[in-house]
Amino acid sequence: MTLRGRDLISVRDLSREEIEELLASARKMIPYAEGTKAMHPLANKIVAMAFFEPSTRTRLSFESAVERLGGTCVTIADASVTSMRKGESLHDTIRMLSSYADAIVIRHPSEGSARLAARASDRPVVNAGDGAGQHPTQTLLDLATMHEAFGTLSGLKVVLLGDLKFGRTVHSLAQALALFGCEVVLSSPPSLALPDQARRRLRQSGARVTDEEDVRRAMKDADVLYVTRIQKERFGDLAEYEKVAGSYRIDAALLQDAKPRLIVMHPLPRAGEIAPDVDGTPHAAYFRQSFLAVPVRMALLDAILGGPRRGAG
Amino acid sequence: MRELKITPIKNGTVIDHISNGLALEVLRILGVQTIDKDSTVSVALHVRSGKLGWKDIVKVENMELSPRKSNAIALIAPTATISIIRDFKVREKRPVDLPERIVGVLRCPNPNCITNQPEPVESEFEVTQRRPTVLTCAYCDREVEDFLHHLA
Ligand SMILES: Nc1ncnc2c1ncn2[C@@H]1O[C@H](COP(=O)(O)OP(=O)(O)O)[C@@H](O)[C@H]1O
Ligand SMILES: [Zn+2]
Numbered sequence: 464m465t466l467r468g469r470d471l472i473s474v475r476d477l478s479r480e481e482i483e484e485l486l487a488s489a490r491k492m493i494p495y496a497e498g499t500k501a502m503h504p505l506a507n508k509i510v511a512m513a514f515f516e517p518s519t520r521t522r523l524s525f526e527s528a529v530e531r532l533g534g535t536c537v538t539i540a541d542a543s544v545t546s547m548r549k550g551e552s553l554h555d556t557i558r559m560l561s562s563y564a565d566a567i568v569i570r571h572p573s574e575g576s577a578r579l580a581a582r583a584s585d586r587p588v589v590n591a592g593d594g595a596g597q598h599p600t601q602t603l604l605d606l607a608t609m610h611e612a613f614g615t616l617s618g619l620k621v622v623l624l625g626d627l628k629f630g631r632t633v634h635s636l637a638q639a640l641a642l643f644g645c646e647v648v649l650s651s652p653p654s655l656a657l658p659d660q661a662r663r664r665l666r667q668s669g670a671r672v673t674d675e676e677d678v679r680r681a682m683k684d685a686d687v688l689y690v691t692r693i694q695k696e697r698f699g700d701l702a703e704y705e706k707v708a709g710s711y712r713i714d715a716a717l718l719q720d721a722k723p724r725l726i727v728m729h730p731l732p733r734a735g736e737i738a739p740d741v742d743g744t745p746h747a748a749y750f751r752q753s754f755l756a757v758p759v760r761m762a763l764l765d766a767i768l769g770g771p772r773r774g775a776g
Numbered sequence: 777m778r779e780l781k782i783t784p785i786k787n788g789t790v791i792d793h794i795s796n797g798l799a800l801e802v803l804r805i806l807g808v809q810t811i812d813k814d815s816t817v818s819v820a821l822h823v824r825s826g827k828l829g830w831k832d833i834v835k836v837e838n839m840e841l842s843p844r845k846s847n848a849i850a851l852i853a854p855t856a857t858i859s860i861i862r863d864f865k866v867r868e869k870r871p872v873d874l875p876e877r878i879v880g881v882l883r884c885p886n887p888n889c890i891t892n893q894p895e896p897v898e899s900e901f902e903v904t905q906r907r908p909t910v911l912t913c914a915y916c917d918r919e920v921e922d923f924l925h926h927l928a
Contacts, residue, residue: 473917552894552895553890553893553895554896554897555896572888573888573889573890573916574886574915574918575886575890575915575917576890576915578890578915579890579891582897593890593916594916595888596917597917660918660919
């Protein structure tokens, strides 16, 4: 694979072929992620987790991925305990870290921080979320979930639902879906619509994009319903929030009209967007989606850092 | 017809064909205070021009433009031409030219961009579209169109 030694800052850094290879590799990683088989392509490798913002699931899944591949982690779990407090720049902190580790995984509240880190480091850098910016491994695991369910990505009809304005996962997901010729339906209240820049880029990349505010109509013939969190903090008025959140709530009754094979996805944690009665239906894919976080991150770290493959994998 | 609305200069730079009304912004980019204290800066506003209808002209004695300043001028006044005057004659004349990357000239409009924090890096934009120009922050991916408001 051509990813060896490379950074992953934005999903746009990857070609369609590279994404396909990563998804195929992630599939093979599943038994290793579950611990039923063992491999050590990251033996003697140290991966630094530079988390300048609280995160549990992303950090833990990266740490598990490293350990499952036989590597070791060093972790900055909270910016307040690091030199950042003493006024050291991110640039200098990363510079220092890159001399202690073979690769750096970074989560930081400012947009562009991961790009800066990649320039400061002479080791590969993986973006694990930069503010409202990119979160490429989230996008990869979203794609892996769809790929696993349908055996392909091309031609899928995907509804992106809820907060398309601030939800950081949807912009890069939409971009990646465009790369695979998916049909993207945007379904959100006008106040949370996809920003113009993201919309323009989607069109430029040749995506078929439509808008449908009404959830029921948006869902018609859809293969994937990707639900995002609608955050209370985005609304000045609580009544307005209740109204919007209420009209984007997915429950089992609503799904009766859906295609039998439709999958419902959500980056989790959910806050009432998906009723618990969906969990027991064959539509629920969000727990599988969060399970795939580890094998997908394993596939990526292996591609960037892994040693030569011994035997069949 | 040779018409010089302002006193000829012996050596220096003439920035001509600036879109009408933007001469003062060009001066801001040049940084008038940094210009050699014995030099004259002359500005002609609202001058008749065949091509543009009306244009502005800025002339600075004893100064040759740095590439960075020339890039910044290209951003806000893409029609401008730059003439280098030596010994009263135009020795070199070129349109301003927008490079593929603009470093340090603009501030990123995204307040949460890492380049707006105290980091030892300069802002950097990629020209992602020409005519009209659209720049994209090389760090946070935000696009800028109203350059005048984001000059560093
Ligand atoms: N010695 C000089 N001092 C000041 N300005 C000059 C001098 N020579 C030429 N210019 C100005 O430089 C610009 C370019 O000169 P030129 O190529 O002769 O004119 P134009 O672009 O109008 O065909 C014009 O604005 C002209 O007025
Ligand atoms: Zn920026």
